[in-house]
Amino acid sequence: MKKNGFSLIEVLIAIMLVGLAIASLVAANISFTKSNAAGTDLSIAEFLIEQIRERSISVNYDDLYGLEHFDDVTFSPPISADGESLNDFAAFSEQITVENVSESNFEQVVSNHSSSFVRVTAKVFLNSKEINSASWIRARH
DSSP states (O other): OOOOSOOHHHHHHHHHHHHHHHHHHHHHHHHHHHHHHHHHHHHHHHHHHHHHHHHHHHSOGGGTTTGGGOTTEEESSOBOTTSOBOGGGTTEEEEEEEEEEOSSOTTSBOSSSOSSEEEEEEEEEETTEEEEEEEEEEEOO
């Protein structure tokens, strides 16, 4: 007997394999989309940290503690290097701390402001979840 076409079992197996392939592609696409979103958030956080770094460098050393309450403050929305609000990033916030550190050990905080060095720490949050942080040392000129 001559066979023309596929049997019902062959068609069902082919449909199952195609469905499995499509489900795998959808799952991979979801994973790639989440990774891309996380990468975008991290890039924005790096940009916002750089804005704070530029702002801290552009002001006089003695003004770091008094600059718009720069120490122990959270900016929401974040601010630019010029101090302007970045309303396009309203879901993000920046938390800045300024600590006077020992001249011989930048990890040791001193409370009397006698050192010529401060450590500025910027943390960036997205909807109250910390995305990134960075610290740098600023010296008195």
